[in-house]
Amino acid sequence: MCDYSLHHVMSTPAKVGDELVSTSFPNASTRGFCAAGNADVAVCVMPGTELAFHADIECDRGMGLLPSRKIPARVARFRQIDLDKPYVHHDALELPDGHLVMVTSLVPGQRVTVLQLPAEPHAEGEGHEHAHPHPEPARRSETV
Numbered sequence: 001m002c003d004y005s006l007h008h009v010m011s012t013p014a015k016v017g018d019e020l021v022s023t024s025f026p027n028a029s030t031r032g033f034c035a036a037g038n039a040d041v042a043v044c045v046m047p048g049t050e051l052a053f054h055a056d057i058e059c060d061r062g063m064g065l066l067p068s069r070k071i072p073a074r075v076a077r078f079r080q081i082d083l084d085k086p087y088v089h090h091d092a093l094e095l096p097d098g099h100l101v102m103v104t105s106l107v108p109g110q111r112v113t114v115l116q117l118p119a120e121p122h123a124e125g126e127g128h129e130h131a132h133p134h135p136e137p138a139r140r141s142e143t144v
Contacts, residue, residue, distance in 0.1 A: 011042040022106040048118025054111040
């Protein structure tokens, strides 16, 4: 998903192995991820996607007036928070210690690799034919 403020930016879904870069989008009031080498297209990350940063995560603090802070973590799980509030940023990263970092606070230029996408649930009845390719034959119950 892409944050509400990126709805007017061309986008593409993230795929496993994608190399992303944190960026500020020129026609939006937010930050997000773009493909390495293509800063004009937002890469939308689904909740549950696991990301690996190439260095410790770096965030702005104090609205850019103070030096950035480095967080000693290099993996995170993408989440969306406060979905009941329509006009706030929803995109966040959950760190291994449980803390959340807003994507809008990421310092631009950080390189990230998409490690894993979230599992997609199967509709009922789908995918079961592969679970037991050779089911045991039904047995008749015998009364003695």
